[in-house]
Amino acid sequence: MRKLKNSELGRLNVEDFKKTAKIPLIVVLDNIRSLNNIGSVFRTSDAFLIEKIYLCGITAQPPHKEIHKTALGATESVNWEYVEDTLELVKNLKKENVIVCSIEQAENSTMLQDFSIESHKKYAIVMGNEVKGVQQEVVSASDFCIEIPQFGTKHSLNISVSTGVVLWDLFKKFNF
Template sequence: MEKGHQIFGIRAIIEAIQAGKEIDKVFIQKDAQGELMKDLMKVMKRASVNFSYVPVEKLNKLTPNNHQGAVATIAPVSFHNLETLVETVMDSGKTPLFLILDQISDARNFGAIIRTAECTGVNGIIIQKQGAAPVNGDTVKTSAGAVFNVPICKVEHIKDAIFHLQGSGIKTIAATEKTDQNIYDLSLNEPIAIIMGSEDRGVNPSVLKIVDEKAKLPMFGTIASLNVSVACGAFLYETVRQRS
């Protein structure tokens, strides 16, 4: 059954996926079994639907209804096609600025990043279907509604998106501490895509191997790490400063 931005019940979720509904994420009860659950797993994998295993308490919190061990969240926004978006932005005459989020999993961090992206004129945000934060109520709230103004693309693999951007003449820059290069020493006046990594691991090492540039923010404190949304804001506003 469907209610608001949720679908609960295994059969209802299967039917929604097969009907092409924009499912953001499916939460599956950890110990759930049965033939119908196996069917759901097959359908999700075939459609590359983002899912995770959670305790039954999490599902009970999501919905008071009989969920049968599965609750799906429906994205409140429509996702864009990457190739079409890149082509549109390149033809617009403006200097492209894209943001790639490499498996950022916290919905509030995601929302805060979207809000800053909207304020700094980001042309599009690229996320991976698997492992990314859900586009849910928390995201909408934290983004202050900016989620409806910034195009978001969901891709199968971040690396393929990077190759496509590079092939379109867009320089890719990874935010990472694994470099001696400071963000303030880079020219950001050309078409660029900034890659921000996950909260705990940073940008994936396999992604770092294929980017055009790596850059870090100077650190003077003892903690030596920033919240990802704050770091993202610093990178985006340095881009704005250089382009103003």
């Protein structure tokens, strides 16, 4: 086995990435305080061809050197928009027939491995604040609450890790 060189990876340039078909999935960042987490979500969203990222509330916006440090240029490739109020955004997405899923530990949540998608529908996942999680009013307004199963002594994952786990799972379910 030999590691591939960067030139052998067949990576898209930003212009080609923007023209490439995306999976019908939106990421909503609800009051994320860590600039490194924001950058990581951009980078992971680029990897899995996510349609758009919404940055809400206190979530910082590019350009910012701390976001750039982990995004590695993904803020240029992934479509994004700032919206102040997460709940208003969720209501508007639902009016556009987007299925909104909060990623949270909650009563009657659906475990990620049990969550099924309809391939002809568009979805949005809401990722919450590192300490408080997704706002309760946003959870209540969501169509689904998806939970990542955990089996150790800790009951949480870092937001960038959670986003990566969920995006990979949904990417596979879209059969892209």
